[in-house]
Amino acid sequence: MMFVSFFTILFVSVIATEASNGLTCEQEKALVMPCSDFVTKKTVEPSTLCCKGLNQIISLTPEEKSSACTCLKEAASHIPNLDKDRINHLPKACKLNLDYPISNDFDCTLIL
Template sequence: MKRFVMIPILLVLLLLTMEQGNAFDCEATEKSLFPCGVFIIGGSIEPSTSCCSAVQNLKASTPTPDDKRNACICLKEVASHYPNIREDIAATLPQRCGVDINFTISKNMDCDNLPPLP
């Protein structure tokens, strides 16, 4: 059971961890989003503070369209490996954390046609 919960958490971490000023780091994103795993598999009603902090870091780490596209590709790839992720819940993660990352987290994201930056 512990392993079943850890996989989605790692996926989310991969998607959100990035360092400001550097190219998007998918591995670091996966690690930072680890606290979001319980939420995106439906194991908690709300994302944790540490999860939302990771989502805020994701936004801060993706200031350009290329950064956002790379983050999208990373998140999509990670999500595709975890069938227990509830896409309906994952899609609400940024909103639940009060962060606009400019795309919806989903296994079916179209990373080549993201909306323009606000």
């Protein structure tokens, strides 16, 4: 019994460590999904959940941000009625600082 418990704890520790090293593309999409109403002009301001998710993406390492950029650009190409001005204004609307524009034209490798 003690032997099984030790390996269970070890396994959970390894999984938790791997998960904290970055986000999957699906997790990144889930973080910014609450922003969809703002960037499609359904709401006047981004929601608190949107801004929290965006802040979490902005807080990633440069390598993780570059990966998130690629993921989210691809995901955005499948969302109809996106307003490019609103997408670019999103960090400011959330009172967050981002050193590069959010656009489909942006080269995600420049984040590195």
